[in-house]
Amino acid sequence: MKYRPLGNTGLEISVLSYGASPLGGVFGQINQDDGIRTVHTALDHGINFIDVSPYYGDTKAETVLGQALAGVDRDRYYLATKVGQYGQEEFDFSAERVTRSLDESCARLGVDYIDLLQCHDIEFAEPDQIVTETLPALVKLRDAGRIGHIGITGLPLKVFANVLDQVGPGIVETVLSFCRYELNDTALADWLPYFESKQLGVINASPTGMGLLTPRGVPDWHPATPTMIATAKQAVDFCAKEGVDIVKLAVQFCVAHPGMTTTLVGTSRPENIEANIRYAEEPVDEAIMARVQEILAPIHNHNFTRGLPQNRDELIPA
């Protein structure tokens, strides 16, 4: 496993890291023992950064993750969770709610300190509230030693500038976006010079596009358009014919970019996380990688967006 510095935080984190949303059943029912073994397998193979949220599975992901982490030395992992989203349509970025949220997350996770606390999907918030209320509340928690660092997450990329352009240096230390740096979308890479100018760590989530680039395909709730799904299926079928796991290409594509501090992959199966860690280390078959990108070219950067109108990216619909 290779490690990269997460912006200016002083944390050295694994280039492939573990996203715990599947522990909440987000991608379908899980076997809890398998989920717990997945966390242990990740840590045993060098992953040292874990991301979760109270939103995933309506707090279940944090609860199962807490069970997995019970008895694991606290210095073996950095733990990131989030505040502000509590249901599909339920957002509360008030100072009171996010402060209480930290206590609730710590109780479920069985820890008294969170390494990185992130405002979850700020495209659903007024940027002014994040700047004037939410971030000051998180700064108080950081000053009090309850959390190590502060981050913001979102799908549309312009939402980051809506907030970052209004806050001083060092307030926000990381950004997390998802589905915007993967085999069919590289838009997050265009933002790296801006993030670098702010000395931020960059967390790239969902290398398979939340299942789009997997043999199993997308879950029901997935926002991809039929064209995106059909084109991704062509890439999946091509890989199957070539005898290559498309997830291998998806993981290799993401971890290869030095500007993506880490890539968060989710699964509730130990064999999947073990394979993904192995994939991150194996040599890349450049010819197959290029062919898959060619197949995906018609939908390149045609992703989905969401959030309040002022926070949405302008995308070419696919």
Ligand code: NAD
């Ligand atoms: P992902 O691209 O990691 O895909 C997860 C899906 O891929 C699951 O269905 C899983 O079973 C499958 N998968 C993983 N490895 C596999 C393998 N080797 N073979 C076959 N299938 C495999 O998407 P994700 O889980 O949504 O993203 C990763 C993590 O990033 C999340 O768990 C979460 O922690 C974080 N995330 C954060 C945000 C946010 O903050 N807004 C949004 C999305 C994701």
